[in-house]
Amino acid sequence: MHNPSREKIKKVLDDSKTIAVVGLSPNPDRTSYMVSEAMQRAGYRIIPVNPRADNVLGEKSYATLADIPEPVDIVNVFRRSEFLPELARDFKAIDAPVFWTQLNVVDEAVxxxxxxxxxxxxxxxxxxxxxxxLK
Structure with missing residues (x-):
């Protein structure tokens, strides 16, 4: 597994506006919340994907990626690695350009x-x- 270069990652961040966050917790003490809040403050639209939340960070939460009614630039994953195969299938179905997993979330086959x-x-x-x- 070789992540894209820093230059490519910078281009992804520069070109993206909407980030669907899978596993975004409504709990402000959780890393997913803190990271997403920071990205929201940086100007990105955050779309929460959490079947157990109605709203997070002032945005309507969706149960699955497929439920999101608009295009997404980045799918950012805060779920454990064992969920990545299923999430990759969901990701392909919405055809977003970028699949991003947080620290320690890895699946070589995916x-x-x-x-x-x-x-x-x-x-x-x-x-x-x-x-x-990079900013």
């Missing part, structure tokens, strides 16, 4: 499958940290 299918895949990287470094 990385290879999505990369081979032409998607940009970034795994085991914090989007907030990358944004802070």
């Amino acid at each position: 990385f290879d499958d999505l990369t081979d299918a032409g998607y940009t895949v970034i795994m085991d990287r914090c989007i907030k940290v990358e944004h802070a470094i």
Whole structure:
């Protein structure tokens, strides 16, 4: 697994406006909330994907990626690695350009499958940290 170069990651962040966050918790003490709140403050539209929440960060939450009624630029995953195969299938169905997993969330087969299918895949990287470094 080889993540894209920092230059490519910067281009992804520059070109993207909407981030669907799978596993976004409504609890402000959770990492998913803190990272998403920071990205929202940086100007990105955050779309929560959490079947147990109605709203997070002032945005309507959706049960699945397929339920989101608008295009998404980045799918940012805050779920454990064992959920990645299923999430990759859901991701392909909405055809967003970028699949991003947070720190310690890795599945080599999913990385290879999505990369081979032409998607940009970034795994085991914090989007907030990358944004802070590259902006």
